[in-house]
Amino acid sequence: MDDFYLGKYATGEAVKLCFAYKNLLAGGEPGSGKSGLEQTILAQAALCVDTKLIGFDGKLVELMQWADVFDVFVGPDMRKALATLLWVQRLMDERYAKMSALKLRKHVPSQTDPFWVISVDELAYFTSVAGTKVEQELFSALLRDIVARGRAAGIIVLAMTQRASWDIVPTALRDLFAYRWVGRCSTPGSSDVALGAGWVDQGYNAMNLDPSKPGDSFLLAEGGVPRRMRVAWMSDAEVAQVAAFAAQLRGRKSVV
Ligand SMILES: Nc1ncnc2c1ncn2[C@@H]1O[C@H](COP(=O)(O)OP(=O)(O)OP(=O)(O)O)[C@@H](O)[C@H]1O
Ligand SMILES: [Mg+2]
Structure with missing residues (x-):
């Protein structure tokens, strides 16, 4: 999970x-x-032997190519989404119990007890579109708990959202993310919701990013200042190749 290559900073330096x-x-x-x-992140996580993956994809098509790599793949199915998050929460609690018994502050991943990467595309679908209001609130509460407590237990969340608004990403949730990335936004407000309040006033306004260059973005890595970057792009064919290889590594059938 070290040194994932995400693209290039505006200075030409690699983003790792x-x-x-x-x-x-x-x-x-x-x-x-x-x-x-x-x-780009999943392609590298999929090739790590001490990592398992769970995909949430309200649109199905964004993550479909990784279907054979994921240990759990949740499509537009709120019940499965909730059951999966409850399972992850239980895993997290079990890991904390073990860590406490061993006086460890961090889970040490192994092939049998690996990192779990949970990728959610698109957050707003599960927190404001699918299911009932009660289910949406339960989804938000479970995800917040996993983002807040999961890190040390080796449970890592990647959350994508079109709607960077305070109701989808409340400040208390946003501030739990060590890495914040923002692509072009239609308002300065949503830029600040994703990166953190006040960055627009300091000149980091994702509304000014180039709409003709998807992947043009700002990245805020823990404690720093946002940096302009362009995300590396993998074509569908490249994703399919890596996914097939990763599926084989994991003893699954190949997707191509
Ligand atoms: N880093 C990149 N470099 C070059 N082209 C890119 C890059 N990222 C995205 N694109 C192009 O832009 C299109 C849209 O990108 P992408 O699907 O990642 O957007 P998105 O933010 O996930 O959109 P949505 O919210 O609709 O899901 C891609 O199909 C691709 O053609
Ligand atoms: Mg998308």
């Missing part, structure tokens, strides 16, 4: 992030490059 014990939030208008970023 470590995803061990780190969550990522990605916001931006439709077509701004969120799923492209997600594919």
